[in-house]
Amino acid sequence: MDIFQVIRDRRSIRKYKDIPVEREKIEQILDAARLAPSWKNMQCWRFLVLTEADMRTKVLEAIPDDNPGKKAIAMAPVVVVVCGNPDESDIENGIDYFIADVAIAFEHFCLAAHALGLGTCWMGWYDEGRIKQTLCIPDNIRIVGITPLGYPDQEPKPRPRKQLSEIAYFNQWPQ
Ligand SMILES: Cc1cc2nc3c(=O)[nH]c(=O)nc-3n(C[C@H](O)[C@H](O)[C@H](O)COP(=O)(O)O)c2cc1C
Numbered sequence: 001m002d003i004f005q006v007i008r009d010r011r012s013i014r015k016y017k018d019i020p021v022e023r024e025k026i027e028q029i030l031d032a033a034r035l036a037p038s039w040k041n042m043q044c045w046r047f048l049v050l051t052e053a054d055m056r057t058k059v060l061e062a063i064p065d066d067n068p069g070k071k072a073i074a075m076a077p078v079v080v081v082v083c084g085n086p087d088e089s090d091i092e093n094g095i096d097y098f099i100a101d102v103a104i105a106f107e108h109f110c111l112a113a114h115a116l117g118l119g120t121c122w123m124g125w126y127d128e129g130r131i132k133q134t135l136c137i138p139d140n141i142r143i144v145g146i147t148p149l150g151y152p153d154q155e156p157k158p159r160p161r162k163q164l165s166e167i168a169y170f171n172q173w174p175q
Contacts, residue, residue, distance in 0.1 A: 001115050006111050006114055006115045007111065009114065010110060010114040010120075011119070011155075011156045011158070011159075012069070012120075012121040012122065012156070012159075013072065013119025013120060013121055013148070013150075013156070014068065014069055014071060014072040014121055014148075014154070014156075015075060015152070015153040016072065016075040016076040016077070016119065016148060016150035016151060016152065016153050017150065017151040018075075018077070019077065019151045020051075020077050021077055021078050021118060021149060021150055021151070025116050026049060026078065026149070028112065028116065029109055029112045029113050029116065029118070029149070030047055030049070030109070032108045032109065032111070032112030033045065033047065033105040033106070033108045033109040034105070035108065036101070036104045036108045037104060038089070038104070038105070039089040039090055039097040039100070040089075040090070042088040042089055042101070043088065043101070044084045044086070044087075044088035044089045044102065045083065045084055045101060045105040045106075046083040046084070046085065046141065047080055047082060047083070047109075048080065048081040048083060048135060048137065049080050050079045050080070050081065051077070051078055055079075055135070056073065056076075056078075058131070058134040058135055059073055059079050059081065059126070059131055059135075059146060060073050060074055061130070061134075062126050062127040062128075062131045062134070063125070063126045063127075064125060064127075067123065067125045069121050069123045069125075072121050072123075072148040073123070073146070075148070075150070075153075076119075076148030077149075077150045078148070078149040078150060079146060079147070079149070080109070080146065080147050080149055081137070081143055081146050082102060082109070082143070082144050082145045082146060082147065083102070083137065083142060083143050083144065084098040084099065084101060084141070084142050084144050085098070085141055085142075086098040086142060087140060089101050098142070098144075099144055102144040102145075103144065106144065106145055106147075109147070110147070113149060118149055118150065118151060118152070119148070119149070119151070119152035120147045120148065120149055121147055122145050122147055123145060123146050123147060124144075124145050126143075126146060128143045131143055131146070
């Protein structure tokens with residue numbers, strides 16, 4: 001699939017088929033994340049891949065009931081906790097770049113998954129402390145997001161985006 005088509009067609013997937021994801025595909029997707037750029041190439045990201053149902057339940061219990069992605073975590077055969085080690089990145093101009101590093105790798109993950117026919121849904125609304133505690137994630141590690149991973153059981157319509165003219169300016173910031 002052409003990269004522009006992958007970018008265009010990716011959606012947040014919140015319904016999954018009850019079909020396991022092949023280990024080779026999971027590793028291929030993780031490898032795409034591994035190749036992301038990062039602050040001083042320090043690669044602060046870490047991915048905790050949960051394929052066992054009781055481990056996925058621990059994540060499910062830390063998601064508020066009104067999070068629209070909660071059912072996706074309950075349905076998907078794989079849940080990935082996407083983490084970063086802030087000590088392997090830096091703060092510049094007040095910007096904590098570990099978040100950027102992890103976010104880039106996370107999006108590589110989502111796009112690679114889509115290219116292989118798999119769905120993801122970046123989720124940022126959960127009880128981080130509870131997930132860290134129940135999954136024994138060290139104190140110094142931050143969870144930047146979580147995502148279900150599996151074969152989609154829906155084809156969501158594209159969500160609206162701002163016009164290019166609203167977000168990109170040539171040569172001059174609009175006055
Ligand atoms: C940082 C971030 C956090 C998000 N958190 C959640 C979440 O907690 N629950 C959820 O259902 N979707 C979550 N989303 C998915 C967005 O709602 C979704 O990306 C947006 O509506 C655009 O839809 P699309 O991904 O299908 O293009 C999150 C997305 C991002 C980038």
